[in-house]
Amino acid sequence: xxxxxxxxxxxxPEIRPIVRFSALLVEDNLADSELVLRELxxxxxxxxxxxxxxxxxxxxxxxxxxxxxxxxxxxLGSWRGMEALEILRSAGLDIPLILVSGAVGDxxxxxxxxxxxxxYVLKDSLTRLPxxxxxxxxxxxxxxxxRQAEADLAKKAAELARSNRDLEQFxxxxxxxxxxxxxxxxAYTQLLAERYSDQLDENARKYIQxxxxxxxxxxxxxxxxxxFSRVGRNRTRTHLASDAxxxxxxxxxxxxxxxxxxxxxxxxxxxxxADRMQLVQxxxxxxxxxxxxxxxxxxxxxxxAETSESEWxxxxxxNGIGIAAEHLEAVFVIFQRLHTRTEYPGNGVGLAICKKIxxxxxxxxxxxxxAGEGASFKFTLPASFADGEMDHTQ
Amino acid sequence: MKEPxxxxxxxxxxxxxxxxxxxxxxxxxxxxxxxxxxxxxxxAFLRRRGKYTEAARPDLxxxxxxxxxxxGQAVLAEVKTDPGLRTIPIVVFTTSHADKxxxxxxxxxxxxxxxxxxxxxxxxxxxxxxxxxxxxxxxxPH
Numbered sequence: 001x002x003x004x005x006x007x008x009x010x011x012x013p014e015i016r017p018i019v020r021f022s023a024l025l026v027e028d029n030l031a032d033s034e035l036v037l038r039e040l041x042x043x044x045x046x047x048x049x050x051x052x053x054x055x056x057x058x059x060x061x062x063x064x065x066x067x068x069x070x071x072x073x074x075x076l077g078s079w080r081g082m083e084a085l086e087i088l089r090s091a092g093l094d095i096p097l098i099l100v101s102g103a104v105g106d107x108x109x110x111x112x113x114x115x116x117x118x119x120y121v122l123k124d125s126l127t128r129l130p131x132x133x134x135x136x137x138x139x140x141x142x143x144x145x146x147r148q149a150e151a152d153l154a155k156k157a158a159e160l161a162r163s164n165r166d167l168e169q170f171x172x173x174x175x176x177x178x179x180x181x182x183x184x185x186x187a188y189t190q191l192l193a194e195r196y197s198d199q200l201d202e203n204a205r206k207y208i209q210x211x212x213x214x215x216x217x218x219x220x221x222x223x224x225x226x227x228f229s230r231v232g233r234n235r236t237r238t239h240l241a242s243d244a245x246x247x248x249x250x251x252x253x254x255x256x257x258x259x260x261x262x263x264x265x266x267x268x269x270x271x272x273x274a275d276r277m278q279l280v281q282x283x284x285x286x287x288x289x290x291x292x293x294x295x296x297x298x299x300x301x302x303x304x305a306e307t308s309e310s311e312w313x314x315x316x317x318x319n320g321i322g323i324a325a326e327h328l329e330a331v332f333v334i335f336q337r338l339h340t341r342t343e344y345p346g347n348g349v350g351l352a353i354c355k356k357i358x359x360x361x362x363x364x365x366x367x368x369x370x371a372g373e374g375a376s377f378k379f380t381l382p383a384s385f386a387d388g389e390m391d392h393t394q
Numbered sequence: 395m396k397e398p399x400x401x402x403x404x405x406x407x408x409x410x411x412x413x414x415x416x417x418x419x420x421x422x423x424x425x426x427x428x429x430x431x432x433x434x435x436x437x438a439f440l441r442r443r444g445k446y447t448e449a450a451r452p453d454l455x456x457x458x459x460x461x462x463x464x465x466g467q468a469v470l471a472e473v474k475t476d477p478g479l480r481t482i483p484i485v486v487f488t489t490s491h492a493d494k495x496x497x498x499x500x501x502x503x504x505x506x507x508x509x510x511x512x513x514x515x516x517x518x519x520x521x522x523x524x525x526x527x528x529x530x531x532x533x534x535p536h
Binding site: 186191219226 | 410413512513514
């Protein structure tokens with residue numbers, strides 16, 4: 001016998017718990033049906049069983065019952081047991097089919113199993129039928145659980161994707177629609193301050209000033225929220241040189257670089273699969289922060305990348321004021337700030353945007369730092385990038 | 395002396411209309427400002443229908459996008475496919491910065507697209523620049 005059909009007969013029925021299942025026998029020989037049933041009962045099973053002979057009967061029976069296992073003779077006169085397998089498949093039923101038959105030869109047996117029969121048991125070695133059925137039932141249970149798990153996972157993923165989309169849409173619409181009334185408040189408060197300030201007393205002028213400051217700050221918050229919610233919209237991923245992205249970021253930061261006297265070291269950075277605008281934004285925010293949170297000395301900033309397994313680990317390191325250990329995670333949360341606006345301006349959106357960009361590219365971002373000892377922002381990007389084209393505009 | 399230009403402001407927000415009027419009233423072009431609050435009235439004005447039979451043909455339309463009933467893009471589509479009206483320059487002047495609004499407006503034939511600045515000073519200079527560009531520098535069809 002071939003190895004596929006040989007099952008160890010050591011399986012001892014007595015120690016197995018009684019298992020109840022329903023079988024559908026496809027058999028044209030009544031005496032053989034009896035033998036099969038007897039063997040299964042002896043193997044410790046409590047079997048409920050229907051017997052059918054023709055393909056039509058088989059189809060009809062499947063309309064009214066769903067057996068746990070189908071036991072089919074190979075040769076049924078007018079048709080063959082393997083056709084029963086076809087019928088099960090076209091009905092979309094995952095029911096194991098075990099062929100129970102007289103000698104047909106190894107080649108046929110192997111072929112049947114290749115085509116999807118769960119097992120092939122010879123009628124003159126029926127003692128191994130219980131073990132075969134038990135295995136078939138167990139495998140079916142595993143398949144069922146796996147299908148269920150996969151379906152649950154797919155459902156959760158779809159729900160998550162939808163809720164993310166909704167949230168993004170909400171943030172976008174909200175910030176978009178907030179802009180207009182805000183613009184009114186800011187504009188008319190400004191107009192009031194400009195046109196009527198000589199008719200107002202000191203207090204009124206102060207109130208107007210506060211109103212205006214609030215409105216203007218809210219405008220930048222809304223703008224930042226809009227920028228944040230836009231990350232991930234209209235992404236086009238290309239294979240691009242990260243050195244070029246750093247250069248572009250530095251160009252955008254020119255004023256800050258000159259004013260601070262910052263020195264930025266970079267070079268030999270790898271090509272990655274990323275959205276060009278977003279990669280520039282990522283470097284720009286990180287380098288911009290390194291300049292902004294500088295200490296007494298002129299900023300020295302180093303951008304590096306090294307491979308680690310299947311990803312690149314980038315780092316943007318500086319000699320600035322650093323971050324205390326307890327704040328290392330908070331810095332990536334939107335609108336989280338560690339300083340007053342008079343110390344360092346900003347809304348606490350830059351690093352949240354960085355986090356979103358990195359995560360959208362399948363990477364992670366974190367920071368290593370101690371207060372007063374500079375900070376090193378690190379992020380990963382997958383090294384492999386299959387789909388997409390080389391960006392030749394570099 | 396040149397006749398003062400007619401500008402049709404299509405905008406449902408009286409606060410914005412107020413700001414724009416402020417700027418235009420102070421300028422040397424002495425533009426006549428006409429305001430309609432939505433797209434349907436804009437089309438009626440341009441086609442001289444209903445209460446607008448005596449309306450002047452505007453030299454410039456400043457068009458908001460987000461308006462009740464008929465929005466700015468529907469107005470653009472209608473005007474820019476009408477041989478009698480398509481030569482009137484349309485400046486989209488709106489709160490939206492969205493790429494899709496910008497692209498779609500140009501696709502529909504907008505002559506330019508200006509996002510309303512949030513800051514009063516910037517808002518004033520945007521309106522001044524629009525007026526100065528269209529009535530100080532460009533040659534318009536008669």
